[in-house]
Structure formats: C-alpha cells, structure tokens
Amino acid sequence: MSWLMVSVLIAGAYGFKVLGVFGLAGHRTGRVANRMAALTALIPAALFAALIVVQTLGSDQSISVDARLGGLLASVVAVSRRAPFVVVVVVAMAATATLRAVAG
Amino acid sequence: MLAVAVGIVGVTFGVLADAAGLSLAKVVAMSALVFTGASQFAAVSVIDGGGSGAAAVGSAMLLAARNALYGPVVARGLPRSTAGRLLGAQFVIDETTAMSSVQDNPDDAGDAFWWTGLWLWSFWVIGSVGGALVGSVLGEPETWGLDAAFPAAFVALIMPHLRSSPGRFAALGGAGLAIVAIPFTPAGVPLLVAATAVIPVSIIATRATGNGVRP
Numbered sequence: 001m002s003w004l005m006v007s008v009l010i011a012g013a014y015g016f017k018v019l020g021v022f023g024l025a026g027h028r029t030g031r032v033a034n035r036m037a038a039l040t041a042l043i044p045a046a047l048f049a050a051l052i053v054v055q056t057l058g059s060d061q062s063i064s065v066d067a068r069l070g071g072l073l074a075s076v077v078a079v080s081r082r083a084p085f086v087v088v089v090v091v092a093m094a095a096t097a098t099l100r101a102v103a104g
Numbered sequence: 105m106l107a108v109a110v111g112i113v114g115v116t117f118g119v120l121a122d123a124a125g126l127s128l129a130k131v132v133a134m135s136a137l138v139f140t141g142a143s144q145f146a147a148v149s150v151i152d153g154g155g156s157g158a159a160a161v162g163s164a165m166l167l168a169a170r171n172a173l174y175g176p177v178v179a180r181g182l183p184r185s186t187a188g189r190l191l192g193a194q195f196v197i198d199e200t201t202a203m204s205s206v207q208d209n210p211d212d213a214g215d216a217f218w219w220t221g222l223w224l225w226s227f228w229v230i231g232s233v234g235g236a237l238v239g240s241v242l243g244e245p246e247t248w249g250l251d252a253a254f255p256a257a258f259v260a261l262i263m264p265h266l267r268s269s270p271g272r273f274a275a276l277g278g279a280g281l282a283i284v285a286i287p288f289t290p291a292g293v294p295l296l297v298a299a300t301a302v303i304p305v306s307i308i309a310t311r312a313t314g315n316g317v318r319p
Contacts, residue, residue: 001147005157006130009147010137012161013168017193020175021182038270038310040170042302044142045271046278047167048262050298051149053282055255058153058294061287071252075259085260086112092256096249 067103071096106199106220110141111227117144118235120253123245124152128236135232139225140197142261143167146295149254155292163295174201181207181214195221270309277301 056072057063074095078088114135121131126148134144143164150160174196181204182192195217204217242248265271278298285294 001124001126001130001151001157001160003130005161006133009143009161009164010133012165013138013140013143013171014194016165016168016170016172017175017196018190020172021179021189021193021196023176023179035306035310037173038306039302040173042265042270042274042306042309043166043169043299045262045265045274046298046301046305047146047163047295048142048258048265049275049279050282050295051146051163051258052255052262053279054153054286054294055149055251055258057283058286058291060154060291061289063283063286067249068252068255071249072255072259075252075256078256079259079263084112085109085257086116088260089116089253089256092252092259093249096252097247098249100246100249 067096067099070099106203107223107227110199110224111231113141114228114231115235115238116253116257117141117148118232118237119239119242119250120145120152120235120257121148121232122236122239123242123250124148126151126236128233128240131232131236132229135229136225137194138164138168139194139228140168140171141228145254145257145261149258150292150295152251152254153291156290159290159292159296163292163299166296166299171196174198177201178204178213178217180210181212181217183214192217192221195225197221197224199224270305274302274305277305 052072056068057065059066071092075088075092078091083091117135118131121134121144122128126134134147138144146167147160147164150163151157175193178192178196178201182189200217200220203220204213207213207216242250245251262275266275278301281301282294282298285297289297
C-alpha cells in the first residue's frame, strides 16, 4: 500500500466524518436521506461477510479449502460463546497453525 | 475498560498490518489519522490478499461512509466553532457515537464524546504500534496461522450486524457474490462486487418498513 493510497484513505475517511459533523448528511431529510442511511447501514454486513469468504477460501484467483477453514470454524465457535475479540482471533490462529503442523 | 479493549484490537491491527507488509510509519499514520477500525482492517486485509491499493481504499471507504451518519448524532455535544468541529470530527466513530448518544444533555454528551474519543484514540494508536513491533519479530506469518486471524477478526466484527434480518440477507448476498467473483476478478475486487448486495436488500427493507434500516 503506497503512501499515496494511505493519504487518499486518510482524506476520504476524514471527509466522511466532517460531512456528518457539519450536517450535510443529517439535515437533508426525506426519502433520499433515508435510502442512503439504509444502504450505508448494511454495507458492513455485506463487506465483512465477503472478507470472511475471500480470506478463508480465496487464493489468488481460485478457491481452495485448507487449514484456514478450520480456523474460521474455531472463530465461529469462540464468537458464539461470547469470547472477547482477541480470544476469537487467537483461537482461529491456533486452530489453523495446529492443522498445518499436523497435516504438513 | 473500553479503551483497553480497543487497545488490544489495535495490537491485532498492528500485527496484521505488519504481516500485510505495511511499514511502522504507515501503521501509525493509519491508526492516528484514518482512525476507523473496520476500514483499516479491510484495507490491510485486501493488501495481504494481493489486492491493489485502489481496491483496498475502495473497500475501506465504503465502510468509512457510515461515520457520516454519526455526525448529526454527536453534533449536540460538539463546540459551535468551526475549528472545534473540525477537530471533533476525527473522533466520530462507532464507539464515541454510542457513548455520546446515551447521555441526557448536550454537556454530558460532549464530555462523553471527547473523553471516549481521546482514550480510544490513544489506546488505538499505542496498540497498533505495539502490534506492528510484535509482528515484526514473529517471522513467517503462516507458521502462526496469522492468515486465519483476518477472517476471525471479521467474524467477530460482523456479529452485531447479523441481528437484523436485512443485515443477514446483506451478509448472505455479499458472501455469495464474493465467491462467484473470486475466479473472474483481481484480488480485492470481489469485495466491491459484494458491496452491491446491499442495494436490493435495502430497497426491499425500505419498502417493508417505510423508513429504512437504522444502524
């Protein structure tokens, strides 16, 4: 990730925050504003799900099932038991590393 | 308590950013100046997967857009001056909005906003630096299963968004589109394709309730 891209991200992320604070997003009420709010609220669900899939199954431009899937299942179990964020991550890493060591 | 938890998540970000090849300076720049966790995780995750900088920034921006919706919620606690608002804007994220919104009057809302913002920002930056330093001594990421840390982090992050049925449909649609797009598009692009899943879901949800979905 180049410095140019880091700068673009910094400017963009701050731009959205400023937009909201100065009321440009809030004062425009009505159907358009509601639609935008509905769209934006759903983006994390769609993107996080896509990130999970891509990071677990993707390898370059193909789909491969490997030790990462074991890590994913472990993280789902940890989350369903209300484990804290770091525990979820560490459990997934441990499961994947163990599977790799055993298989490899 | 919240700040310590955020600091630990910051450590995770630092480790993963290091694994994705970001220099310490870039990690600090991102945590201090981008300061919106989900976007940062998404960006380094795309880079780690071999995606282009543009694809990384694209996914991160889509996630950062929701901070624009928080502005009106925290505005009552912010100073009237332009400079004060410009400074406060940097702290407008999920957590500060949540803490500010539960206060009874504008003064308390302002206090909650600034203190939460300052504490979280400090711990987030310190945690990220610590993580990047830890990451640099870890060595080969695969041995530690570090590549499994990315999806696990997103499993934890997605949970609150699955409580509503539009959220669940958006997640299913996003995952489905991503799988279909992997073989046909360069790394990072499947995420942008997946984001389009929110359009039909939000149209249906808006029709069903008449006023859309609240975060």
